[in-house]
Amino acid sequence: MSRAFNFSPGPATLPEPVLRQAQAEMLEWRNARASVVELSHRGPEFLQVARQAEADLRMLLSIPDDYAVLFLQGGATAQQALIALNFAAPGQQADYVLTGHWGLTALKQAAPYVDARIAADGETGGYRDIPPRAGWRLSDDAAYVHYTANETIHGVEFREVPEVGNVPLFADFSSSIAAEPLDVSKFGLIYAGAQKNLGPVGIAVVIVRRDLLERAGQPRAPIFDYRAHLAGESMLNTPPTWNWYLLGLTVKWMLDEGGVAEFARRNARKAALLYQAIDGSGGFYRNEVAPAARSRMNVPFFLHDPALDAAFLGEAAEAGLISLKGHRVLGGMRASIYNAMPEAGVQALAAFMRDFQQRHG
Amino acid sequence: MSRAFNFSPGPATLPEPVLRQAQAEMLEWRNARASVVELSHRGPEFLQVARQAEADLRMLLSIPDDYAVLFLQGGATAQQALIALNFAAPGQQADYVLTGHWGLTALKQAAPYVDARIAADGETGGYRDIPPRAGWRLSDDAAYVHYTANETIHGVEFREVPEVGNVPLFADFSSSIAAEPLDVSKFGLIYAGAQKNLGPVGIAVVIVRRDLLERAGQPRAPIFDYRAHLAGESMLNTPPTWNWYLLGLTVKWMLDEGGVAEFARRNARKAALLYQAIDGSGGFYRNEVAPAARSRMNVPFFLHDPALDAAFLGEAAEAGLISLKGHRVLGGMRASIYNAMPEAGVQALAAFMRDFQQRHG
Numbered sequence: 001m002s003r004a005f006n007f008s009p010g011p012a013t014l015p016e017p018v019l020r021q022a023q024a025e026m027l028e029w030r031n032a033r034a035s036v037v038e039l040s041h042r043g044p045e046f047l048q049v050a051r052q053a054e055a056d057l058r059m060l061l062s063i064p065d066d067y068a069v070l071f072l073q074g075g076a077t078a079q080q081a082l083i084a085l086n087f088a089a090p091g092q093q094a095d096y097v098l099t100g101h102w103g104l105t106a107l108k109q110a111a112p113y114v115d116a117r118i119a120a121d122g123e124t125g126g127y128r129d130i131p132p133r134a135g136w137r138l139s140d141d142a143a144y145v146h147y148t149a150n151e152t153i154h155g156v157e158f159r160e161v162p163e164v165g166n167v168p169l170f171a172d173f174s175s176s177i178a179a180e181p182l183d184v185s186k187f188g189l190i191y192a193g194a195q196k197n198l199g200p201v202g203i204a205v206v207i208v209r210r211d212l213l214e215r216a217g218q219p220r221a222p223i224f225d226y227r228a229h230l231a232g233e234s235m236l237n238t239p240p241t242w243n244w245y246l247l248g249l250t251v252k253w254m255l256d257e258g259g260v261a262e263f264a265r266r267n268a269r270k271a272a273l274l275y276q277a278i279d280g281s282g283g284f285y286r287n288e289v290a291p292a293a294r295s296r297m298n299v300p301f302f303l304h305d306p307a308l309d310a311a312f313l314g315e316a317a318e319a320g321l322i323s324l325k326g327h328r329v330l331g332g333m334r335a336s337i338y339n340a341m342p343e344a345g346v347q348a349l350a351a352f353m354r355d356f357q358q359r360h361g
Numbered sequence: 362m363s364r365a366f367n368f369s370p371g372p373a374t375l376p377e378p379v380l381r382q383a384q385a386e387m388l389e390w391r392n393a394r395a396s397v398v399e400l401s402h403r404g405p406e407f408l409q410v411a412r413q414a415e416a417d418l419r420m421l422l423s424i425p426d427d428y429a430v431l432f433l434q435g436g437a438t439a440q441q442a443l444i445a446l447n448f449a450a451p452g453q454q455a456d457y458v459l460t461g462h463w464g465l466t467a468l469k470q471a472a473p474y475v476d477a478r479i480a481a482d483g484e485t486g487g488y489r490d491i492p493p494r495a496g497w498r499l500s501d502d503a504a505y506v507h508y509t510a511n512e513t514i515h516g517v518e519f520r521e522v523p524e525v526g527n528v529p530l531f532a533d534f535s536s537s538i539a540a541e542p543l544d545v546s547k548f549g550l551i552y553a554g555a556q557k558n559l560g561p562v563g564i565a566v567v568i569v570r571r572d573l574l575e576r577a578g579q580p581r582a583p584i585f586d587y588r589a590h591l592a593g594e595s596m597l598n599t600p601p602t603w604n605w606y607l608l609g610l611t612v613k614w615m616l617d618e619g620g621v622a623e624f625a626r627r628n629a630r631k632a633a634l635l636y637q638a639i640d641g642s643g644g645f646y647r648n649e650v651a652p653a654a655r656s657r658m659n660v661p662f663f664l665h666d667p668a669l670d671a672a673f674l675g676e677a678a679e680a681g682l683i684s685l686k687g688h689r690v691l692g693g694m695r696a697s698i699y700n701a702m703p704e705a706g707v708q709a710l711a712a713f714m715r716d717f718q719q720r721h722g
Contacts, residue, residue: 010401014396034365037372108582203563221471
């Protein structure tokens, strides 16, 4: 067998050089005479791994010094509960902008702790566009405004950071962090599960403006306290060391490849190629998202005849293109084309789509 | 370089065959044409990995069918908060038996949610023994009784499961799960971070009697709800797939080696050898824990002259024996000798200790 082009939405494909380095170091990390996964998180070797990963991530994303970076467990979903506990008074209003499945998940995780309001909801349009900013119902008293930068299921992405006034803007960037340059200073908090664009599963990143950590929040266990995690350098308890290490390798790879500016160019080319393959198919394939809101990272599409879905998936797999089945919420197909997906993979997919259409059209 | 005997308390040494298999499969898992770390958690390949790991863990630990098994993030520490949220009414009493550092941590994590009472505290004796059962102050109204089966810092271990009447017994087994046969049916709940005796960091196991999951608990986010995690087969959100996979490989290795009965024999021999090396040193080395409460997993010891500590650690490392420095709370030395530490490692340590004493005694 050989490696396929893997369009999985997350966990997702990793850069092959990262996997090869992890493979080479699996039994012994440098001179440690042990694997990274066996090293104490408090020993000098792992501290070096952890600190280098943070320094590289700060460089990759141009994170200002007045922002703290946390490396945590629980994925993005746990952060969706923790942001309410850490930054809102009990029952305080928080405004949620919904542009797909994950925005609603964020609201549900916070709902036990805050007065979670829907400021805008794209559901009436089938989550095919971003509700116009003018119609958002925001409160000046809200603890924060939350939105989902990229919706992995519905394939809807904000291409600009919305203006929300003085209330801190919180955003789930799980599936589009590092996809292009971003002005972090526009945000109060950014969080992301790493398993899409930052590498491995099992670790999440929180980037938070330091002054917000002075908010009292709500009664909570120390392990749910971001301030405590920061004071403990994200080692309040044993962190997921190997995952942190793999994140570091992936971030370093992105820097070596040219950083987010270069990935923005590659991602624009990849997305354009794939949407052209869909739009140019004369209706054989379709994507219903408004062009200005189309995701560069997750491209859902449907065959004109769902009876062809199984053949499409089977033949694609034979052609070395895997994990193209759409999310069960939407059905159809979905190609996730994160930073680690090479342009050759998207070219191969577009070519396969044309070929499949010729044979089944 | 070559691999050393690694006495790290956790993350800890892994069986070399497990690391070699993970290395061999790093770029491609079986016929998946992708690494395990790249596979969707909802795809058939990873579901196979996850279910096999649970089946093997159930066999290894003889877990009865009326107990659920959860694979979660956040380590043992997050579970210490979550057990209060899931199994106690707001402010309900919960009884904690403290025999070291981690029992107190467990109490602190639960304290925001329950009336956490200290039922017994070994601190007055410097955590060198287990407070006699007759003196424990337990309430019939408590939501649960919590104890720490093995204290990794103080090296104090319960060798029998305490009788606590009708209140469910909850226990932190992070550092001694699978060290010997255990009657799970005596417990309401057992939890363990995996990074000591079950393999990798970044994943924790919760074994809970199913009827307890019907307790209302307290208002909490869905991601903090054990019932929801069970309903979602521990995939309520993206689980730490690679860590789960490595746990599965480690559990399978333990089964292949003969299961917990065999590890109980090996662990008894390893611990006896090391305590003999300490007790037989004429005071050059000392361990102050009452013999009946001495841990088989973590053996803290002190040199008669702390000025020799640096030389001991340096010469040990040269002899291929690493991570022997004691926890900062206690100082001195500590040898963690979990299931994956071969008897040859403990033999080498005991021989080194004798040799060091001859040269520096």
